[in-house]
Amino acid sequence: AFSICSPKVCIVGSGPAGFYTAQHLIKARQDVEVDIYERLPVPFGLVRFGVAPDHPEVKNVINTFTLTARNSRCSFYGNVNVGKDVSIEELQQAYHAVVLSYGAEGNRRMGVPGEDLAGVYSAKDFVGWYNGLPSCQELSPDLNCETAVILGQGNVALDVARILLAPTDILKKTDITQPALEALVQSQVRRVLIVGRRGPMQVACTIKEFREMVNLPDTRPEMMADDFEGVKEALKDLPRPRKRLTELMMKTALEIPSEKEQERQSKASRVWAFRFLRSPIEILANPDNSRTVGIRLAVNRLEGSGDGARAVPTGEVEDVTCGLLISSIGYKSLPIDPSVPFDSHKAIVPNNMGRVQHTAGLYCSGWLKTGPTGVIATTMNNSFDTARSVVEDMESGTVDVSAARPGSQSISGLLEERGVKPVTFSNWEKIDSLEMSRGEASGKPREKLLTVEEMLQVARK
Numbered sequence: 001a002f003s004i005c006s007p008k009v010c011i012v013g014s015g016p017a018g019f020y021t022a023q024h025l026i027k028a029r030q031d032v033e034v035d036i037y038e039r040l041p042v043p044f045g046l047v048r049f050g051v052a053p054d055h056p057e058v059k060n061v062i063n064t065f066t067l068t069a070r071n072s073r074c075s076f077y078g079n080v081n082v083g084k085d086v087s088i089e090e091l092q093q094a095y096h097a098v099v100l101s102y103g104a105e106g107n108r109r110m111g112v113p114g115e116d117l118a119g120v121y122s123a124k125d126f127v128g129w130y131n132g133l134p135s136c137q138e139l140s141p142d143l144n145c146e147t148a149v150i151l152g153q154g155n156v157a158l159d160v161a162r163i164l165l166a167p168t169d170i171l172k173k174t175d176i177t178q179p180a181l182e183a184l185v186q187s188q189v190r191r192v193l194i195v196g197r198r199g200p201m202q203v204a205c206t207i208k209e210f211r212e213m214v215n216l217p218d219t220r221p222e223m224m225a226d227d228f229e230g231v232k233e234a235l236k237d238l239p240r241p242r243k244r245l246t247e248l249m250m251k252t253a254l255e256i257p258s259e260k261e262q263e264r265q266s267k268a269s270r271v272w273a274f275r276f277l278r279s280p281i282e283i284l285a286n287p288d289n290s291r292t293v294g295i296r297l298a299v300n301r302l303e304g305s306g307d308g309a310r311a312v313p314t315g316e317v318e319d320v321t322c323g324l325l326i327s328s329i330g331y332k333s334l335p336i337d338p339s340v341p342f343d344s345h346k347a348i349v350p351n352n353m354g355r356v357q358h359t360a361g362l363y364c365s366g367w368l369k370t371g372p373t374g375v376i377a378t379t380m381n382n383s384f385d386t387a388r389s390v391v392e393d394m395e396s397g398t399v400d401v402s403a404a405r406p407g408s409q410s411i412s413g414l415l416e417e418r419g420v421k422p423v424t425f426s427n428w429e430k431i432d433s434l435e436m437s438r439g440e441a442s443g444k445p446r447e448k449l450l451t452v453e454e455m456l457q458v459a460r461k
């Protein structure tokens, strides 16, 4: 059928998945129009609220996303909470295709007693706190203790460890929030233990992040040589990235450092260490049960080897004293609308190449599609794949684009009736330039606004 109307696609979420899906769609079809709906008044998802403040180079992807947003066939509607302000069914009626890319905003719980004690935080909330996520600003974590324990050994765990230990002279030149910077200046934390349930060959971090720990000024590692027994023999069978990471961990744990490095380490005021083969059993409380004073860990042994090795408790336990406990065992996607299929076991939307099962015209990309693993480049690739599926379905007719759809016109009407006022991309650019000029005044790349109210106020000026 000959069509004079343009295919209209709606994307839910403006993180890397949303923007990379939009970018590919706009490029692949000259007639497609894309609208991105975002819950917060500000775009970019975890690039703004997850990526560590001392990783500014990672945030350069924002430049590409901004080009996409400024394309005449792309519109941004911030401050729209899909699932509450507008339903997925309403979006499906207004658009030819709907792509869900709202990420993984939930948090995997440890499932042990004491998880809700004061002094215990999820990495998700702790990261949100220092990165200015409005919903995490009340956290104000108490850093008035010597030892912090982080559960989990992935890159997020290392981000948190680095922020806790980094000299504040470094942090004050980043876009870390002012309240977090002030709390870290006052912090008493001198020792960070990064605890994993399996062994050194199963850690989830990558070599770049581990090397950053090794090179972190004013800190020294305290790895345990015994943990690396038998590891040398297994090295040759490891895939190359894991082999290089394991070699660096072994070097850190076993080799006697150069004289210069010994001198540097002897002057260091802060310590970090990996602890392996330990799982949480219980978070220990002080006598009046008001806050944490430590954690009871099960001592494990490994069954099997490689990535599939399982941690099995030996029956032995170990108590570790700490005043701050951060669990970094993973993010988790949540369902936002009962009409959308959701696999609550895997915590993803069940899909085939981004096509949501049993629902023509509905797609997913990013962490919601794959689960919360992988870097921005991984998210980019899987989002391009989803966009390809959308284009294929338009070409094959599975998604019928011959009849016009109203797109944002009808949704804008619904939102207005409901008292929801979207923030456009040029509104966001006002927030952006205010944040950058505030940052400039204090020698930072940006001073983020910390409340939704203030963001909306600036956006509407």
Ligand code: FAD
Pocket (backbone or CB within 6 Å): 012, 013, 014, 015, 016, 017, 018, 037, 038, 039, 040, 043, 044, 045, 046, 047, 050, 051, 052, 055, 058, 080, 081, 082, 083, 101, 102, 103, 104, 105, 127, 156, 159, 331, 336, 365, 366, 367, 368, 373, 374, 375, 376, 377, 379
């Ligand atoms: P997100 O980035 O989470 O985007 C989802 C968006 O959807 C958000 O803007 C959210 O507000 C919005 N949303 C949620 N619910 C709704 C709703 N109901 N309606 C409308 N909008 C909604 N990768 C790297 O390459 N380098 C790094 O240094 C790095 N550091 C990281 C640090 C942390 C702490 C974390 C958690 C991840 C890090 N990553 C890093 C990984 C990277 O952030 C992810 O690969 C990527 O952000 C996933 O993109 P996404 O779009 O699926 O999800």
